[in-house]
Structures are given as C-alpha cells and as structure tokens.
Amino acid sequence: MPVSTNEQGEPIWRLRTSRAQWLGYLAWLAGISLFLLCWKLISDNTMWVFVEDAGRQGSDLISRMLPPQWSYAHRLWQPMWDTLNIATLGTLLGIAMAFPVAFLAARNTSPHPLVRSAALVVIVSSRSINSLIWAMLLVTILGPGVLAGIIAIALRSIGFVGKLLYEAIEEIHPTPVEAINATGASRMQVMSYAVLPQVMPAFAGISVYRWDINIRESTVLGLVGAGGIGLQLNAAINSLAWNQVSVIFLMIFVTVLASEWVSARVRRAII
Amino acid sequence: MLTLRAVTKRYPTGDLALNDIHLSLPRGQVMALIGPSGAGKSTLIRCVNRLVEPSGGSIHLEDTELTGLSSGRLRQARRAMAMIFQEYALVDRLTVMENVLSGRLGYVGFWRSFLRRYPKTDVIEAFRLLERVGLGHALDKRADALSGGQRQRVGIARALLQDPRLLLVDEPTASLDPKTSRQIMRLIRELCAERDLAAIINIHDVNLARQFADRIVGLRGGEIVFDGKPGELNAEILTTIYGEEDWGNEEGEEEDADSAVQVTPAPALAMGGGR
Numbered sequence: 001m002p003v004s005t006n007e008q009g010e011p012i013w014r015l016r017t018s019r020a021q022w023l024g025y026l027a028w029l030a031g032i033s034l035f036l037l038c039w040k041l042i043s044d045n046t047m048w049v050f051v052e053d054a055g056r057q058g059s060d061l062i063s064r065m066l067p068p069q070w071s072y073a074h075r076l077w078q079p080m081w082d083t084l085n086i087a088t089l090g091t092l093l094g095i096a097m098a099f100p101v102a103f104l105a106a107r108n109t110s111p112h113p114l115v116r117s118a119a120l121v122v123i124v125s126s127r128s129i130n131s132l133i134w135a136m137l138l139v140t141i142l143g144p145g146v147l148a149g150i151i152a153i154a155l156r157s158i159g160f161v162g163k164l165l166y167e168a169i170e171e172i173h174p175t176p177v178e179a180i181n182a183t184g185a186s187r188m189q190v191m192s193y194a195v196l197p198q199v200m201p202a203f204a205g206i207s208v209y210r211w212d213i214n215i216r217e218s219t220v221l222g223l224v225g226a227g228g229i230g231l232q233l234n235a236a237i238n239s240l241a242w243n244q245v246s247v248i249f250l251m252i253f254v255t256v257l258a259s260e261w262v263s264a265r266v267r268r269a270i271i
Numbered sequence: 272m273l274t275l276r277a278v279t280k281r282y283p284t285g286d287l288a289l290n291d292i293h294l295s296l297p298r299g300q301v302m303a304l305i306g307p308s309g310a311g312k313s314t315l316i317r318c319v320n321r322l323v324e325p326s327g328g329s330i331h332l333e334d335t336e337l338t339g340l341s342s343g344r345l346r347q348a349r350r351a352m353a354m355i356f357q358e359y360a361l362v363d364r365l366t367v368m369e370n371v372l373s374g375r376l377g378y379v380g381f382w383r384s385f386l387r388r389y390p391k392t393d394v395i396e397a398f399r400l401l402e403r404v405g406l407g408h409a410l411d412k413r414a415d416a417l418s419g420g421q422r423q424r425v426g427i428a429r430a431l432l433q434d435p436r437l438l439l440v441d442e443p444t445a446s447l448d449p450k451t452s453r454q455i456m457r458l459i460r461e462l463c464a465e466r467d468l469a470a471i472i473n474i475h476d477v478n479l480a481r482q483f484a485d486r487i488v489g490l491r492g493g494e495i496v497f498d499g500k501p502g503e504l505n506a507e508i509l510t511t512i513y514g515e516e517d518w519g520n521e522e523g524e525e526e527d528a529d530s531a532v533q534v535t536p537a538p539a540l541a542m543g544g545g546r
Contacts, residue, residue, distance in 0.1 A: 179360035179426075182320055183433055184349035184377025185384075192385050193373050197364040 065246035072244045076232060076251055082146050083228035084255070086221065087214040090153025095207050098158045102165035108177070109169055109195060111187075123166075127159030131217045135226035146227035153214050153221075161210055168202035169195060204270045212263040219252045272298045272469055273319070273437055278328035280314050280493075288314040290493040292328070296437075299467045301460060303474050303484035303501075307513050311493040312473040316439040319471070320352050321345060332437065350377040353430035355459070357442035359422040361429075363415035367406060370414050370425050371397045374432030393432070400428040404458065420451035424458070431462060438463065438470040445475060452476065456483045477509065 004012050016024070103109045105119035135152035142148045172195060180194040222230020229248060236244040273296040280289040288311045296302055304312050317323035319330055321337060330337045335348055353374070361370045375393045376384055383389065389397075401407050404424040409417065414425060423443060430438060440459065444452035456472075460483045463470050474480045480487055481501040489497030489512035496511050497504070506518035 175356060175358055175360040176362045178322055179354065179356055179429075180362075180373060180376065182322060182349060182352075182354040182439075183374055183429070184346040185373070186346065186376075186381060188381045189376045189384055192381070193365070193369075193376065194362055197362050200364065 061242065064242040067243065068246040068250065069241075069243040070247065072247050073251070076229065076248065079222070079227075079229040079232050080251060080255065082149075083218045083222075083230075084215070086146055086149040086153055086218040086226075086228050087211060090150045090218070091157055091207065091211040091214050093150065093154035094157025094210070095161055097154065098161035098165060099203075101158060101162045102169060103191065103195075105162060105166040106169035108172070108174070109191065119162075119166075123159045123162040125159070126155055126157075127163065129156070131156035131214075132220060132224060135221045136224045139225045144225035144227070149218060149221045149226035149228055152226055153218055156217070157210050157214065160213075161206055164206045165199065165203055168199045168206075172198040201270055205267050208263045208266045208270075212259050215259040216256055219255075272296060272333050273471075274331045275319075276329045276331075278315075278318060278325050278330060280311070280318055280323065281326045288493050289318065289325070292493075292495060294488065294495065294498075296469050296471065298436075298469055299463070300486060301463050301470045301472065301484050302486045302488060303472050303480035304488050304490060305474060305477055305480050305512065306490035308475075310490040312490055313441055314493075315490065316354075316441055316471050316473060319437075319439055320349055320354060322354075346377055350433055351435050352437040352439055353433040353435035355423070355426050355430050355438065355440045355443050357445045359419075359426045359446075361414040361422055361425055363413070365414060366410070367401070367412050367414060367417070367425050368397065368410040371401060371410075371428045371432055374429040377433065397428070397432055400431055403462075404428050419447050420455065423447065423451075423455050427455075427458060427462070431466070436468060438468050438472075440470055440472040442473050442475065444479060452479060453482075459483075477504070 003014075006012055101119050101122055104111070104115050105123060107116065110116040110119070131152050134155050135148060138148040138152050142151070176198070177190060177194040180190045185193065218228050218230075219233075220230050222228045222232065223234050225231070229252065233245065233248050236242075236248060273294075275292050275294040278289055278292040278294075279287070281287050292315065304315065306312055314323055318325040319332075319337070321340075325338055328338070332348065332351060337345070337348055340348055362373070365373075369387065372387070372389050372393065373384075374397075375389060379389060379393070398407070398410075401410055404427055406421060406424050406428070409421065414422065417425065438459070443455055443459065447455060456479050459470065459472070462468070472480070472484065481504060484501055487497065487499060487501050487504055488495055489508065491512050497508050499508075509518045510516065
C-alpha cells in the first residue's frame with residue numbers, strides 16, 4: 001500500500017510502493033543495457049572504412065546531380081500521368097473491394113463469426129504484404145505495365161481501408177440501430193439507414209488518406225516494372241545519369257506536395 | 272390487445288431481469304411503468320418487440336404470438352409496435368424527413384428506401400405528421416441541428432408513421448427539461464387518444480406518470496409490485512416500489528409543480544399543448 005502513517009499519525013501518500021519503485025529502476029537498467037549491447041553489435045558489423053568517407057561520397061553524388069538536366073523533364077510527363085492513374089484507379093478499386101469486407105469484418109454487422117474470421121484474414125493478408133511485393137508478384141503473373149501497378153495498389157489498399165472502416169463501424173452509436181430495427185426494417189435497410197450515415201465521414205476521410213499514401217507508393221512501383229515514373233528512375237540510376245535522377249526526385253516531391261494539399265482540402269470539406 | 276404470460280428474462284450474466292411477469296393491456300390504454308433503475312422496465316418493453324429475447328413465457332399482440340416468430344414474421348409484427356426512445360435514437364446525419372420516413376422501412380423494399388423513393392401516400396402522411404407534432408418548418412434540417420424537445424417530436428412522428436397499434440415508450444422525458452417533458456407527455460397522450468393506441472411508457476418521474484397515464488404498474492426487482500389507478504398511488508405503495516423514503520415531501524412538491532404551471536403564462540402553455 002502506498003499509504004502509510006508517520007509518527008504523528010498523519011497519513012502519507014506515495015504514487016508507488018517502494019517495491020514498485022525499485023522494480024521500475026531495474027527495468028530502466030535492463031533497457032539501457034540492452035540498448036548498449038545492440039549498439040556494440042551493430043558497430044562491430046559495420047565497415048567503418050566506408051562510413052568514414054561518407055561525407056565525401058555524399059557531396060560527390062550531389063555535385064553530379066546538380067544542375068538538374070531540365071530538358072529531360074518533357075519525357076517524364078507521360079510516366080508521371082501513369083503514376084497518378086495507378087494511384088487513383090488502384091485506390092478506387094481497393095475501396096470498392098474493402099467496403100463490403102469491412103461490413104463483414106465488423107463485429108456488429110457481420111452475419112456470422114466464421115464470415116467475420118474470413119474477412120479478417122483477407123484484411124490481414126492484404127496488410128501484411130507491401131505494395132512493392134504485390135507488384136513484383138503481379139508483374140510475374142500479368143507481365144510488366146500499368147495494370148500490374150493498379151492491382152498491386154488496390155490489393156494493398158483493401159487491408160488499410162478495410163481495417164480502419166470496420167473499426168469505425170464498430171464504434172457507431174447502437175441506439176439508432178435499435179430504433180431502425182424496431183421499425184421492422186430488414187438487415188440491409190438497417191445497414192443503409194442506421195450504419196452507413198454514421199460511418200460516411202470516416203469512410204470518406206480514410207479513402208482520401210489512402211489515395212494520398214498511394215500516390216507516394218506508386219512512384220516506386222516502376223522499380224519492379226509495374227509502370228509509372230519508377231521505371232524512369234530505375235533506368236536513370238542504372239545509367240548513372242544523376243542529373244536526370246534529380247529531376248525525377250523534384251517531380252515526385254512536387255506531386256506528393258500537391259496530393260497532400262488536395263487531400264487536406266477534401267478532408268476539411270467533409271468534416 | 273397485448274398479453275404477457277409468465278415472461279421471464281435472465282441475462283447471460285445470470286441476472287434475473289424479469290421474473291414471471293403477467294400483464295394485459297386493453298386497446299387504447301396508456302400505461303405507465305414505474306420503478307427504480309435496474310427494475311427491468313427497459314427489458315420489459317424490449318422483450319415485447321424482441322430487441323431483447325425473453326428467456327421464457329409468451330407474449331401475444333392480438334392473435335400473434337411474438338416470442339416464437341421467425342425473423343421475417345418478426346419484422347412484420349414489429350410494424351404494429353412502434354418504439355420511442357430516451358435519447359431519441361435519430362440518425363443524426365439524415366434529415367428530419369428521412370428520419371420520419373424511416374418509420375416506413377418495414378413496409379417498403381430495400382431499393383425504394385435506399386433511393387428514398389417512398390410511396391406518395393407515405394410522404395403525404397409524413398408531411399401531415401410533422402405538421403401535427405409542430406415541425407413542419409424543419410423537415411429539411413439535419414436531425415442533429417434540432418433541440419432535445421424537437422428531436423423527440425421527430426422520434427414520435429417516426430413512430431406514428433409506422434401506423435402502429437401499440438406504442439412502446441422508453442423514458443421519453445429523461446433528457447428533457449420539465450416544461451418540454453410535460454409537452455411531450457401531453458403530445459403522446461393526445462396522439463394515443465386520437466388513434467386509439469395502447470401505450471406502455473417507462474418513466475422515472477412519478478408525477479408525470481400520475482398526470483398522464485390511465486394506469487400505473489410498479490416494477491421492482493423484475494416483479495410487478497403494484498398495478499392500479501394513478502389515484503391509488505400513495506406513500507406506502509411508493510415505498511414498496513422504490514424503498515424507504517420520505518414520500519410526503521414528494522406529494523408536497525407535486526402541488527408546488529402544479530401551482531408553478533398555473534403561474535406560467537397561459538399563451539405559452541396553450542401553444543405547447545397545441546403543437
């Protein structure tokens with residue numbers, strides 16, 4: 001008990017008992033020891049010769065990137081447009097698939113526990129695989145190109161949108177659901193009148209957020225051949241054309257900035 | 272028209288919420304159900320429309336036995352019993368009109384309701400009811416833009432659009448101020464009389480129950496301990512229902528409340544009543 005009395009009989013209060021206090025100190029000691037141990041391991045495995053001239057290498061790379069080869073930009077508009085399309089179409093496709101999955105996965109709307117488990121498996125397997133890996137798999141199956149990119153983005157988005165949406169569905173107010181049930185409404189009518197209006201703002205917010213993320217992810221899909229500006233990036237790096245790489249970086253940066261701005265505007269308009 | 276026989280409800284936690292309830296409600300009667308928190312009032316009315324499944328006994332609404340109905344039949348039976356809720360239970364992001372029309376969901380198909388293409392007669396009736404509860408001006412507002420009293424009026428209009436024969440009313444005034452509470456109770460009372468509806472009203476406020484009900488049933492610990500006319504309710508009976516308390520003061524307060532109402536400017540009251 002952290003409450004005791006002193007000689008005068010007045011109560012003394014402490015947040016923790018002295019036993020809990022000592023256990024706390026011990027935990028800190030163990031944590032710091034572990035950190036130092038890991039530090040030592042990493043340091044032993046690093047070739048410090050390479051790190052020592054990192055500054056020189058870095059400045060050399062930057063000097064080769066500058067000035068950017070601006071004339072290269074006109075060849076990037078088409079791949080950039082592809083990238084935007086991959087992100088947008090992939091998001092739409094992903095949302096369309098995630099929407100029913102979320103309703104099947106939410107505890108309060110799922111028709112059966114077995115269906116719920118199946119929906120959760122879909123969500124987890126989609127989330128556990130990075131879109132770059134999805135793209136690699138799809139390029140082998142579908143061949144290189146934009147289509148593989150779109151489907152990779154869509155498959156990765158199902159898990160993200162599905163998970164956030166089913167959590168939103170589980171957090172709705174239960175009383176309107178009760179009220180709509182009490183009118184004699186069917187299951188689908190309860191969904192469309194009592195559940196859907198309550199999750200609409202969350203759904204719109206999640207979708208725009210995912211689109212924003214997908215713009216960033218689709219810029220690298222080209223590295224594995226799934227279309228978009230990543231193809232050019234890969235080619236430029238392989239041919240050591242660093243002044244072209246810098247143009248691509250700038251272009252990606254500006255696009256991401258613009259997508260952030262759009263999604264912030266849309267989210268504010270919804271809420 | 273509504274008969275409960277030996278209705279029992281035991282929750283999975285083991286709590287016995289209702290124990291052997293026998294109750295019969297004739298057509299057109301407004302019955303107030305009073306009792307302390309946790310006495311089983313909410314459970315009782317939710318057992319009638321099976322938002323809560325009773326664990327034993329039988330419930331008849333006219334000739335229909337409710338406890339054994341399949342889910343399709345239950346939907347049909349629910350159309351005849353409309354419910355009004357304590358926290359109004361409106362869908363906040365829908366408009367007043369959509370909320371009222373949702374009372375027809377048991378009658379129209381999914382696509383009609385999804386596309387908001389309700390039959391013309393339903394829409395005309397919805398307009399009429401909104402006028403009747405005094406909200407004709409607000410039908411395009413979102414439900415969360417209304418005050419508590421207005422929201423409860425929307426809840427009442429939704430319930431009546433169901434064209435029910437029985438009203439199940441769960442603490443309709445618990446979140447409202449004293450004046451609005453009286454207006455809402457008066458409105459429910461008038462509408463029951465107009466349409467010859469039976470009603471079970473769960474209510475905490477004993478004075479409102481006395482004033483607006485034909486019959487009072489007292490529930491304690493899941494059992495009926497009083498069933499009689501409002502006039503028969505005295506300090507001794509209140510003690511059986513709620514436990515020991517100085518009930519003499521309660522009656523004194525009631526007189527105060529009555530005189531306070533007479534002090535209120537008459538036009539305001541008349542307006543409230545007319546709505």
